[in-house]
Amino acid sequence: MTTFAGHLPGLDREDVSWRRVSYESWGETAEIALPDLTEAQARALCRHVRENARARLKRMDVARIVAAIDGASERLLDRTHPLRREAERMLPVVTGYDRETVRLGLTSYLKTFQRPQLLRFLAEDFADPGMLDGFRPARKGGFVRASGPDLLLHVWAGNVPALSLWSLVCGLLVKAGTVGKLASAEPLTAGWFAGLVAEIDPEIGECLAIVWWKGGEEAGEAAFLAEADTVMAYGGNATLAALRAKIPVTTRFLPHGHRIGFGLVAREALDSRRAMALARLAAKDVVRYEQQGCYSPQMIFVERGGGVAPGEFARYLAHELAALAHRHPRRTLSSGEGASVAAWRGAQEMRATGDAAVLLGAPEDPFSVVHLDAATPLAPTGLNRTLALVSVDSLDEVPALVAPHRAFLQTAAIAAAPAALFRLAESLASVGVSRLAAFGAMASPEPGWHHDGRFSLLDLVTMTEIDQAAEAAAEGFAPYVD
Amino acid sequence: MRFRDRAILVTGASRGIGAAIAKAFAAEGGTVIVNYRQDAEAAEGIAARCRAAGGEALAIAADVTSEEAVAAMAERIGEEVGRLDVVVNNAFAPYRFDPDRRARFPDVPWSAYERQFEGAVRATYHVCRAMLPLLGRSSSASIVNLASDLVTRPSIPYHDYTTAKAALVGFSRNLAAELGPRGIRVNCVAPGLVSPTEASAATKEEVREMLIAQTPLRRLATPEDVAGPVLFLAGPDGAFVTGQVLHVDGGLVMA
Numbered sequence: 001m002t003t004f005a006g007h008l009p010g011l012d013r014e015d016v017s018w019r020r021v022s023y024e025s026w027g028e029t030a031e032i033a034l035p036d037l038t039e040a041q042a043r044a045l046c047r048h049v050r051e052n053a054r055a056r057l058k059r060m061d062v063a064r065i066v067a068a069i070d071g072a073s074e075r076l077l078d079r080t081h082p083l084r085r086e087a088e089r090m091l092p093v094v095t096g097y098d099r100e101t102v103r104l105g106l107t108s109y110l111k112t113f114q115r116p117q118l119l120r121f122l123a124e125d126f127a128d129p130g131m132l133d134g135f136r137p138a139r140k141g142g143f144v145r146a147s148g149p150d151l152l153l154h155v156w157a158g159n160v161p162a163l164s165l166w167s168l169v170c171g172l173l174v175k176a177g178t179v180g181k182l183a184s185a186e187p188l189t190a191g192w193f194a195g196l197v198a199e200i201d202p203e204i205g206e207c208l209a210i211v212w213w214k215g216g217e218e219a220g221e222a223a224f225l226a227e228a229d230t231v232m233a234y235g236g237n238a239t240l241a242a243l244r245a246k247i248p249v250t251t252r253f254l255p256h257g258h259r260i261g262f263g264l265v266a267r268e269a270l271d272s273r274r275a276m277a278l279a280r281l282a283a284k285d286v287v288r289y290e291q292q293g294c295y296s297p298q299m300i301f302v303e304r305g306g307g308v309a310p311g312e313f314a315r316y317l318a319h320e321l322a323a324l325a326h327r328h329p330r331r332t333l334s335s336g337e338g339a340s341v342a343a344w345r346g347a348q349e350m351r352a353t354g355d356a357a358v359l360l361g362a363p364e365d366p367f368s369v370v371h372l373d374a375a376t377p378l379a380p381t382g383l384n385r386t387l388a389l390v391s392v393d394s395l396d397e398v399p400a401l402v403a404p405h406r407a408f409l410q411t412a413a414i415a416a417a418p419a420a421l422f423r424l425a426e427s428l429a430s431v432g433v434s435r436l437a438a439f440g441a442m443a444s445p446e447p448g449w450h451h452d453g454r455f456s457l458l459d460l461v462t463m464t465e466i467d468q469a470a471e472a473a474a475e476g477f478a479p480y481v482d
Numbered sequence: 483m484r485f486r487d488r489a490i491l492v493t494g495a496s497r498g499i500g501a502a503i504a505k506a507f508a509a510e511g512g513t514v515i516v517n518y519r520q521d522a523e524a525a526e527g528i529a530a531r532c533r534a535a536g537g538e539a540l541a542i543a544a545d546v547t548s549e550e551a552v553a554a555m556a557e558r559i560g561e562e563v564g565r566l567d568v569v570v571n572n573a574f575a576p577y578r579f580d581p582d583r584r585a586r587f588p589d590v591p592w593s594a595y596e597r598q599f600e601g602a603v604r605a606t607y608h609v610c611r612a613m614l615p616l617l618g619r620s621s622s623a624s625i626v627n628l629a630s631d632l633v634t635r636p637s638i639p640y641h642d643y644t645t646a647k648a649a650l651v652g653f654s655r656n657l658a659a660e661l662g663p664r665g666i667r668v669n670c671v672a673p674g675l676v677s678p679t680e681a682s683a684a685t686k687e688e689v690r691e692m693l694i695a696q697t698p699l700r701r702l703a704t705p706e707d708v709a710g711p712v713l714f715l716a717g718p719d720g721a722f723v724t725g726q727v728l729h730v731d732g733g734l735v736m737a
Contacts, residue, residue, distance in 0.1 A: 100678075104687070280700065323694075323701035327677065 003090065005187045006035045007194035007210040010048040016041065019214075021184065025096040025332060032094065032187055034212040042223035045209050046179060050151045050227070052206040053177025058147070060203070062122065062132045065172050068204050070115040072196035077110050083192050087161075095159040095186055096331030097289065102161055105288070108444050109162050113169055117447035122173060124448035125457040132174060132461075141468035146461040148174030149252070153228035155243065157235035159185035160289045165193055167232050170456045172197075172208070179224060182212045183234075215239070222246070230254065230460060254459060256452055259294035259410040260380055261285075261442060262301065262402060264395050264424065265313065266416035270306025276316055278415055281440030283320035285413060286367075287328050288443040291383045295411045295435075295442045298381040299388045301398045310391040311358065314371035318360040321367035321385060330366035330385055337384055341368070344382030378402040395420065399427040406432035410452055413439045484717045485512030485537075488622075489563045491555075493517045493546050493609060494573030496525040498679035499628065502705030503570055503712050504528055508537025510713065515559055515566075516541040517573070546573045546605035549612075556612040566616035568716040571609055571627045571650075574643075575601025579675070580684035581638045590641045598646035603653055610657065617666055624716045625661075627654045628708075629670040631731040637675075637693060647672075651727055658725035667724040669715040674731025676703045699732030 002020065004013065018033035037045065057065070075081045079088075084106075091102045111117070122129035126146065128136045135143035152171045156164040164180060168190055171178045180190050191210045198205020213220035225231065225243075230252040233243050240255040247253055263285070269278055285297050300317075302310035333341065342363070348370040351357035361368040367385040375397055376390045392398060395416065402409060409432040414421055425436055434453030435445065450456065475481070490507045494500040496518035504514045505528070514532050516539055518525035525541040532539035540562060544555040559566055575597050585594070606627055617623040629651050632644040651670055658668035675682055675693055694700055711728050714720050729735045 276700075277695065280694075320700055323699065326701050326704050 002031045002033050003086075003188070004033045004035075005182060005210075006191045006212060007198065007205075007208065008035060008037075008045060009052070009198070009206045009209060011037075011041060011045060019212075021187075023094045025093050026098070028093045030090055030093045034182065034184070034187055036213070037211060037220050039219045039223045042211070042213075042220045043227065045211065046151060046224065046227035049177040049179055049207055049209050052203075053150055053175070056203045057172075057175045057177060057207040060175070062129060062173065062175070064201065065175065065204060066115055066118045066122075068197050068201040069113055069118060069169055069172060071200040072193055073110045073113040075196055076193070077107060077114075083196065087189065087192065090188060091161045091186070094188060095161055097159075097161065098328050098331065101288065101328050105161055105443075109165070112444075112447040113165060118169070118173065120448045121170070121457065124450075125455050135464075135466060138465065142471055143466040145464045146174070146458075147464060148176035148461050149229035150177050151227055151229050152176035152178050152460065153224055153231045154178070154180040155231065155233040155235070156181060156183040156186075156190065157233075157239065158183055158292060160293045161186055162189040162193075163293070164190040166451070166456075167234075168193065170460060171232075172204070174457050174460045176230070176460060178208045179228070180208075180210045181224065182210060184212070184215075187212060225251075232256070232460075254454075256294075258408065259452075260299075260378060260405055260408045261291075261295050261297045261411045261413070262299045262378055263297045263413040263439060263442075264398055264416065265300060265302045265439075266395055266414075266420050267303040267306035268417050268420075269415035270302070270308040270313060272307055275306070275308035275313055278439055279313060279316035280320045281438075282413070283317055283324055284440050285442040286321065286385055286387050287324050290331060290385060291381075293443055295437070295445065297387065297413060297442060298383070299376075299378050299390060300413075301390050301392050301395060301401070303395050304391055304393055310389060311371050311373070314358070314360060314369050314389040317387070317389065318367065318369040321361070321369065321387075322365065325366045325385075333384055341382040341384055341386055344368070344386050348388075375401060378405050395424055396427070398424070399431045402428075402433070403431040409433045411435045411437055411442055411445075413437045413442050415439055483511035483536075484713065484719075485510040485568075487511075487513075488567040489513045489515065489559070489565045490568040490570065490716070491515040491517060491559065491566060491609075491613065492570045492572055493605070494519070496521045496528055496541075498681065499673070499676055499705045499708050500570075500572040501528045503572060503709045504532055504539070505535050506706070506709035506713055507568070507716075508532035508539060509535040510717075511537055512568075513538035513540070513563060515539075515555075515563065517544055517546065517555065519543065519545050519573070546571075546609055547575075547600050549608050552608040552612045556616065559613075560616060565620060566613055567620040567623055569609060569613050569617065569625045570712060570716065571606040571625070573601070573605055574598075574628070575646075577601075577640070577643050577681055578684055579638075579640065579682050581689045582686060583684075584638065584640055587639075587641055594642040595645060598642040599649060602646040602650045606650060606653060614666075618664065621665070622718065622721070623666040624720070625654075625657070625666065625668045626712050626715050627651075627668070627670045628712075629654075629672040629727060631672045631674045631729050631735045633672060633727075634729070634735045634737050637734075638689070654727075655725045662724055667715075667720070669720070669724060670727040671708060671711050671715065672727050672729045672731070672735070673703050673708045674729075674734050676705055676708060679705065693734065697732040697734045701732060703730055703732065 019036045135145045138144040232254040358371045495504040495516040529539035529541040544551040630647040633648045
């Protein structure tokens with residue numbers, strides 16, 4: 001059976017050419033048809049979305065959009081809903097992640113798109129979210145209104161299930177006509193979500209399209225890139241640079257590149273009881289989405305002097321990774337992924353011959369942990385459950401060890417007492433870390449968080465101001481002027 | 483190939499723990515009788531996987547709480563397989579392990595206990611009686627009954643289920659005492675929460691994490707974890723072990 005991906009308002013399925021792609025994991029296969037639009041269709045679709053957004057979406061209250069997103073999330077959170085069942089069945093086959101990871105991940109992610117959390121999103125960025133609906137008094141005087149772009153293009157990447165919803169929801173909240181380009185490695189959830197929104201509120205459904213084109217293929221891509229007012233894109237720096245080069249200079253470009261996550265464990269967190277619990281939480285962060293998301297840790301810095309030494313903590317962590325693999329088996333690695341794990345292991349083995357490192361986990365195990373006894377600068381690992389644990393005399397050494405990767409920093413998990421948390425937060429902020437998380441929650445940012453340190457909604461809008469003076473001047477022209 | 487030329491009956495083998503046990507015996511060369519109650523398609527699927535694993539397999543439908551159905555199954559095993567060396571009483575009355583919605587004691591009717599006794603003790607009683615003549619001809623006969631670590635440590639008080647499993651442990655020890663002189667061994671395997679199975683699907687994350695946090699080996703049991711100890715008790719490695727309860731729960735219960 002073929003699953004048709006995307007959401008194409010104003011286009012008939014029969015008129016569209018579909019590219020069929022097969023996926024295989026866990027002994028099952030799935031065929032997905034991805035829409036392959038002609039340049040004319042792409043332009044027509046962009047016009048359809050833009051015109052409908054102007055005529056309908058922009059005139060709606062944000063509350064109505066919130067209700068539609070809340071409704072779509074509610075349906076996908078309902079484990080008996082046919083689409084939720086479909087998602088739990090298809091996403092493991094398509095992305096390769098195990099069923100439990102997909103099931104738990106979907107719920108934890110969709111929870112953040114319910115009405116209370118959406119209101120928090122809005123409140124986080126707008127002192128008065130009413131400014132998305134009309135001019136509101138500004139504190140400095142005068143009035144101000146926020147408007148999203150008429151046409152916002154999302155270019156998604158990666159295989160983390162439902163990750164696309166994050167930016168999709170942000171765009172809708174600022175009433176942007178929305179076109180989203182599916183990632184080939186997870187081409188389903190955004191289309192399902194758009195379909196649900198359209199079912200709940202058909203008018204919004206007309207202002208929202210989910211498309212696909214083969215990365216780098218000129219015909220469809222050029223039309224979308226030319227039509228968009230704002231482009232929000234995900235991917236590696238090379239992909240983003242190539243994309244940026246094709247975008248008109250007047251188009252706003254909001255890139256989200258790859259990141260390296262890391263963790264810090266203070267000695268006070270390493271007593272006989274808490275060390276084990278912490279090892280489990282850290283292992284969960286490693287396992288969640290096989291370190292493919294931007295949040296996952298690749299290196300953990302562990303302070304010496306606690307009840308449990310860094311080397312022992314590495315062993316606890318390795319055992320937790322082994323235990324978690326029973327419930328969340330690692331997905332089958334592509335040959336490239338397998339090679340990068342092997343290459344990373346090889347490099348660690350070289351280190352291990354000199355006594356400076358201990359490599360835990362055999363080549364056939366679905367994880368590898370290396371314990372490095374000397375302070376070592378942050379470096380990417382081989383991903384797919386490969387982790388480096390670095391001993392340090394003091395966590396205060398860490399900011400300098402991660403600073404060279406400033407452009408790739410985002411999330412750091414920390415287990416430390418409050419005074420250390422705030423002291424380290426200051427120095428980590430100064431080297432580019434934009435989020436400090438608890439272990440176990442690295443892959444679940446809070447609603448309203450600042451992705452890559454930016455304002456998720458504010459970055460999308462343009463403010464229109466009525467100067468205080470203009471308002472005062474208008475008074476002079478009023479019919480009731482004395 | 484510890485079970486080549488050996489015939490093994492596994493009750494309730496169309497899914498979950500039973501299916502894993504059946505496949506493990508087959509992988510050791512055994513001829514596995516895949517007993518099931520309703521889902522013929524699933525049972526045939528498991529039989530096919532047993533053959534693929536290197537054993538022989540025969541799927542037989544029989545409600546093990548019915549004396550007649552069990553007698554008919556014994557007759558069929560006698561005719562078609564001609565021998566029986568191991569019986570694994572794994573089937574149990576349908577039960578939903580849902581800690582949030584479990585019935586509390588005042589709300590558990592006696593009929594619920596009866597239902598679990600039927601599924602655990604009565605089924606095992608019928609199967610053991612009906613299979614004894616076949617087992618008696620084997621020189622290495624063994625019975626393995628699936629109990630639960632909840633008997634020793636009721637982490638969640640599933641009154642009816644656990645009480646029935648406790649009775650099954652008593653039943654097994656008595657049988658071990660009586661059948662020992664005839665060279666037939668009887669033991670129990672007591673798993674902790676096993677996941678993934680259909681019966682445990684409703685157990686919420688919080689409970690799983692609570693159990694994992696208290697489990698030295700830091701995870702829940704998988705169906706495959708249970709199979710190894712069953713094979714140990716059923717086969718030559720366990721030749722001098724009878725009347726025992728082997729906990730397979732990562733160290734949650736140490737007894």
